[in-house]
């Protein structure tokens with residue numbers, strides 16, 4: 001995952017996608033990643049799993065940890081109800097710059113707000129900064145070794161509520177064993193595993209894990 005990928009994908013989207021057409025931007029990114037070079041977007045196959053859980057939750061306040069190029073934020077933004085909003089945390093300012101451009105190009109800049117910084121720096125003040133009390137849907141897709149720490153932080157900060165849906169990407173590959181052990185053994189979470197493949201790969205296993213918070 002070289003640092004030069006995000007600018008190339010941005011360039012490709014600007015040249016090949018239809019401005020303001022979020023579904024077309026998503027398709028153009030997927031075609032590029034299948035045919036030219038793999039990116040660490042959640043992708044089309046796991047993206048469909050994310051879409052389904054998102055629609056079931058029909059959330060008002062959405063948190064994403066790990067924005068990257070904005071692909072999953074775009075997938076969710078196109079399914080958002082009227083007054084709903086997505087807040088997405090991105091530690092890399094280079095990724096955040098590219099994501100902002102792609103999200104704006106797709107016309108979703110009013111529905112998606114990128115928060116720049118490390119998750120443990122952003123989470124403690126996100127409630128008052130964003131005027132949100134609790135999140136209804138959380139998508140975790142950042143550094144795999146931080147999933148567990150950050151879920152515990154969400155609990156301790158009271159940022160998730162009874163019935164909040166938490167979706168985690170890459171629970172098989174690259175994997176987040178401590179996170180899986182934590183949510184599956186905790187009485188506070190109802191977990192469902194969705195086996196799939198690593199994005200843009202035919203033959204490498206991966207999975208998404210859905211955890212409903214029931215304190």
Ligand SMILES: Nc1ncnc2c1ncn2CCCCCNC(=O)c1cc(-c2ccc(F)cc2)cc(O)c1O
Pocket residue numbers: 040041042065066089090091092117118119120141142143144146169170173174198199
């Ligand atoms: N404290 C913080 N807060 C926010 N972001 C933060 C952070 N600390 C760091 N970051 C920034 C995380 C950067 C990327 C996270 N995603 C990944 O690392 C990722 C990797 C692969 C992958 C695929 C094929 C391979 F061969 C190897 C890896 C696939 C995926 O779907 C992925 O989501």
Ligand SMILES: [Mg+2]
Pocket residue numbers: 040041042141169170
């Ligand atoms: Mg991922």
